[in-house]
Amino acid sequence: MRPLWKGAISFGLVNVPVKMYAATEKKNVKFRYLHRDCNAPVEYKRVCSNCKKEVPYEEIVKGYEYEPGKFVVLEDEDFEALPQEEARSINIVEFVNLSEIDPVYYDKTYYLTPQETGEKPYQLLKQVLKEKGKVAVCKVVIRSKSNLSCIRIYDEVLTLETMYFPDEVRNPKEELEIEEQPEVMSRELEMAGQLVDSLEGEFQPENYQDEYREHLMDLIKAKIHDEDVTIPERPKDERVVNLMEALEKSVDLVKEKSG
Incomplete structure (x- = not known):
């Protein structure tokens, strides 16, 4: 270099x-x-x-x-x-x-x-x-x-x-319209803390890849060779409107993945 x-x-x-x-x-x-x-x-x-x-x-x-x-x-x-x-x-x-x-x-x-x-x-x-x-x-x-x-x-x-x-460096207080902060309930904070604890780990950069770039290159290579390529489906958006319900489901999902 x-x-x-x-x-x-x-x-x-x-x-x-x-x-x-x-x-x-x-x-x-x-x-x-x-x-x-x-x-x-x-x-x-x-x-x-x-x-x-x-x-x-x-x-x-x-x-x-x-x-x-x-x-x-x-x-x-x-x-x-x-x-x-x-x-x-x-x-x-x-x-x-x-x-x-x-x-x-x-x-x-x-x-x-x-x-x-x-x-x-x-x-x-x-x-x-x-x-x-x-x-x-x-x-x-x-x-x-x-x-x-x-x-x-x-x-x-x-x-x-x-x-x-x-x-x-833009000052967020001057540049952004920040609304009054809503009150966070103690139960919500407790569940959010559990979610953070369940996802806690050491940062290992090698565990992360640019998946979009990989899929894009697969598509390009397939088009070069006139081949069909299968693009993985995007995960369904199962967004939950209720904050407490979303926290509880998130904690349960992490527990399921970790076994």
Whole structure:
């Protein structure tokens, strides 16, 4: 796997040369749009909305629409003049407890591995994070964008989690119409607790698969070979309106499955 980025973690006066790799990948099934008449892929062209002509890349600039139909153009030198973190540096600004960062702030995960001259400072940072039980909050520039992020340990590897800035996280109290909370009866809470207890377990990610993607690929393979494919029927929706009845039936179903 080729690194996406090479740079250094700035840890006080200590530099930790590292390489960055994508930690995750989407497994979505990719489709292309085709012309129904001949099954040829549909092409997309960059056409000026005013001139009605195709525009080559060298004639394209970036513009910010500050009013409908009105734009201000920014050139490459405008972006270069903006103050931001060093392009090849992950600057640690503070150490905090992992529990203090709500998962809503996390965006994308990257693995960090040491470069040839960085093995010892890499191990030093990893060990001190482990012993102190902390994560490192830092700033880093990735693809010309300044990112809030944190460094933590995952499976004995330093991991960079890019994060949303506070103004990028919507406030549910301001954005949503939350109605007055209804009162929960003690019996309902007791039954819900039993349901939680009956489903309690340790998270084992290998126990979960993308069943929709598997069925979709079976369908695609069958169509390639002009075969029939059997799609499993969806389970019947046996939704129960009464909350207490739904809880009791849910507990009974779990007990039946567990034997």
